Structure formats: structure tokens, C-alpha cells
Amino acid sequence: MLPASTPSFERAIAAGGGTYAPLSAETRGLVWLTLDGPALAQVLHDHPGIEWVQLPMAGVERFAENFAAHGDADLPVWTSAKGVFAEPVAEHAVALTLAVLRGLPEKSRSASWAEPKTGVSLYGRRVVIVGAGGIAVELLRLLAPWEVDTTIVRRGDDPLPGADRTVPVARLDEVLPEADVVILAAAATAETKGLIGAEQLALLKPSAALVNIARGSLVDQEALVAALEAGHLVGAGLDVTSPEPLPDGHPLWTAPRVVITSHSADTPEMTEPLLAERIRRNVEALMGDGGFVGRVDPVAGY
Numbered sequence: 001m002l003p004a005s006t007p008s009f010e011r012a013i014a015a016g017g018g019t020y021a022p023l024s025a026e027t028r029g030l031v032w033l034t035l036d037g038p039a040l041a042q043v044l045h046d047h048p049g050i051e052w053v054q055l056p057m058a059g060v061e062r063f064a065e066n067f068a069a070h071g072d073a074d075l076p077v078w079t080s081a082k083g084v085f086a087e088p089v090a091e092h093a094v095a096l097t098l099a100v101l102r103g104l105p106e107k108s109r110s111a112s113w114a115e116p117k118t119g120v121s122l123y124g125r126r127v128v129i130v131g132a133g134g135i136a137v138e139l140l141r142l143l144a145p146w147e148v149d150t151t152i153v154r155r156g157d158d159p160l161p162g163a164d165r166t167v168p169v170a171r172l173d174e175v176l177p178e179a180d181v182v183i184l185a186a187a188a189t190a191e192t193k194g195l196i197g198a199e200q201l202a203l204l205k206p207s208a209a210l211v212n213i214a215r216g217s218l219v220d221q222e223a224l225v226a227a228l229e230a231g232h233l234v235g236a237g238l239d240v241t242s243p244e245p246l247p248d249g250h251p252l253w254t255a256p257r258v259v260i261t262s263h264s265a266d267t268p269e270m271t272e273p274l275l276a277e278r279i280r281r282n283v284e285a286l287m288g289d290g291g292f293v294g295r296v297d298p299v300a301g302y
Contacts, residue, residue, distance in 0.1 A: 001031040002043065009033075012276040016283025023047055029286045030054070030076075031279055035062045041069060044076065051075050052286045054279055058082040058134075059215055060296055061188040067298035078296035079282050083134030084274045085266040089239075090138035092265035093183050093213045096237025098122060100209040101181070105235060105259040120207070120234075122146045128153060128179040130172070130195070131186035131214065132160050139183065151175050154186075169195075176203040181211065187302035188215035198223035201232065209234050213265050216242030221252060228255045239265045 001009055001020060009031060010020045018029065023043070029052040032040055040063065044050055055063060058081045067078065099105060102119035125148050129136050132154035140150060140162035152163040153175065159166045167175060172195070176182065182204065186192050196210070197220040204210070210233060212219055221242060227233050235257035244263055246252060252260060278294060285292040296302065 001033065003034050003036075003039075006033070006272070008272055008276045009279055012280040013283050016280040017287040018283040025049060028052065029283065032056060037063050037066050041066055044070075052077045052079065052282065052292070054282055055080045055296070056275070058085055059188055060302060061215070061217075064301055067296070067301060070298060072299055077290075077292055078298055079278075079292050079294045080296050080302075081271075081275055081278060082294050082296075082302070084278045084294065085271055086134035086138040087274075088267075088270040089185075089213050089265045090135050090142055092239060092261070093135070093139060093185070093211055093237075094142050096211045096213070096239065096259060096261070097127075097181055097183065097209060099259050100211065100235035100237045100257070101125075103235070103257070105257055122148065122181075124148065125180035126178055127151070127181045127183065128175050129163075129183045129185055130169075130218075131184065132166070133185065133187070135185040135213070136160065137162070139185065148181075151179075173200065173203055176200055177205065179204060179208055181209045184210075184212040184214040184218050186214050186218060188217050189301050193217045194220050196220065196224075198226070201227040204233060206232055207234050209236065211237040213239045216240045216244060225251045225255045228257055231256075233257070235259070237261075239263055 005020065013020045027047055027050055030050050031054045033056050053076045055078065060080050101122055107114055123146050127143060127148045128151045129139055130153045132152050136152060143150065150163045152160045152166040153169055153172050154166060155169060157166055157168045195218045201223055224236060228236060237259050239261045240263055241252065241260065252258060281293050
């Protein structure tokens with residue numbers, strides 16, 4: 001476990017049937033708790049017997065060079081935290097959605113009683129979710145009480161259970177004009193970089209809200225600032241930006257009708273027990289039948 005051990009993760013390794021020990025020629029599995037890809041490359045080079053690497057987050061774009069170095073080799077098996085943090089992140093997405101639709105960013109900063117009253121309800125709205133992973137699945141469950149109409153946008157067109165419809169990403173521009181809320185929950189890849197640009201923002205209704213709990217790279221932030229300043233969107237809820245941390249003085253900080261939560265959808269207090277369970281299950285897989293959870297496709301990059 002690098003760069004440093006964590007008691008809860010040590011207990012998870014033991015519960016899975018493994019033994020926590022310093023790196024050696026006998027090391028078969030590695031729990032990597034930092035985003036330092038070059039350091040990981042050196043560890044794997046020095047310890048070719050490592051068969052499995054557990055990465056710390058759901059998004060693994062920071063390890064693209066590591067995946068490329070190993071290509072489609074069978075080992076090591078790469079696993080991430082994808083799906084592990086779906087509950088707190090989806091919960092945060094709903095919170096951002098409600099905050100934007102009800103105008104809470106502006107109201108919370110007001111120094112006087114606001115008139116006229118503004119804000120709309122989430123009930124019965126049309127929600128487009130970009131992505132079909134664990135966060136999207138949890139979002140569908142959480143949004144159900146609001147009786148929203150849901151469209152999932154994903155790489156293919158295999159229906160996602162619980163959604164009213166599922167369309168491939170090639171049809172994204174077709175579904176945006178009717179959306180009341182767009183929630184981004186897709187992986188950061190070369191294909192999703194700048195997925196929401198000026199053209200896509202222009203397709204949205206002025207009453208639409210944009211929520212991003214995926215990665216900042218999915219959105220053209222200059223175009224988003226321009227849309228907000230032009231009054232084209234009701235608002236934006238952003239847990240992620242590009243870069244992170246977002247520099248002081250960046251136009252997003254002062255853009256109207258935007259709430260930024262500084263990548264806090266899944267705090268350590270929320271995630272540590274969830275990641276510990278993922279580690280336990282994957283140690284069991286390493287020691288047993290190989291049924292790893294959260295496997296990463298190193299070629300696809302997620």
C-alpha cells in the first residue's frame with residue numbers, strides 16, 4: 001500500500017485473506033493511494049511480479065501512460081473505485097440540481113429580501129444524464145420520487161434499466177433541446193473532452209440547468225461562462241473544473257448563477273469505508289477466483 005498505509009485499508013486486506021507487507025519480490029497486489037502515475041510506473045518496473053493494482057479513484061485518466069505502457073497485457077489487472085462512490089456523488093448531483101433550479105446560489109449571497117420570488121421545481125422535469133455507470137444508476141434511483149423523464153446518453157445504445165430512454169452519444173445534440181437538466185457523469189477520455197461546448201450549450205433552453213460531477217474536461221468552460229453571462233442558462237452546478245484547483249480570479253468564480261463545490265462530492269469521511277470494501281473484495285479475488293470488481297479496460301482508458 002503506497003505511499004502510506006491506512007489502518008482501515010490494512011484491515012480490509014486482512015479481511016480479504018491477504019497480508020499487508022512492505023514491497024518485495026513476493027508482492028502480488030498493490031493498493032495505490034496517490035495520483036502519481038510516474039511513481040507507479042517505477043514501482044511496477046521494479047516489481048514485475050505485481051499481478052493486481054487497485055487505483056484510488058473512479059476516474060483514472062491520470063494513469064493513461066501507465067495503461068499504455070502495459071497495453072493489452074493480461075497483467076497487472078487494473079481496478080479502480082468506479083461505482084464505489086456512486087451514492088455520495090449522485091446525492092451531490094441532486095443537491096446541485098435543486099440548488100440551481102431554485103436559484104440558491106444567488107439567493108444565498110443576497111444581502112436583502114429578494115423580490116420577486118424565483119425558482120422552479122424538479123418535479124416532472126426532463127433530465128438528461130451523460131454516462132451510464134454507477135453514478136448514473138444511482139441517479140436514476142434518487143430521481144425517481146420526482147417523477148422526472150430521464151434520458152441516458154452513453155457510448156452504445158443498450159438500454160439502462162430505470163431510464164425512460166437510452167441513446168448513443170452520437171445523438172447527444174438531438175436530446176439537449178428538450179432537457180431541463182443535464183447532468184454529466186461520464187468518464188474523462190479523449191472522446192469526452194469538450195463534449196459540452198458552445199454548440200451544445202446553445203442547444204439548451206434558457207431555463208435549462210447544467211450539473212457536472214464528472215470531470216471538468218467534459219465542459220468548455222469559456223463557453224459556459226459566456227452562456228451564463230448572456231443569461232442563456234438558468235445556472236450551473238459544478239463540483240469539478242479544469243484545472244483543479246480552479247485558480248483565484250478565474251471567471252467561473254464570479255459568473256452569474258453558478259455554484260462551485262470544489263470537488264467535494266465525495267469527502268474522505270464518505271469514501272474511506274467504501275474504498276475499503278472494494279479493496280477487501282479485490283484482495284479476495286486476487287487470492288481466489290479472480291472475480292475482480294471495478295476492472296479498468298487499459299485500452300479504453302476507464
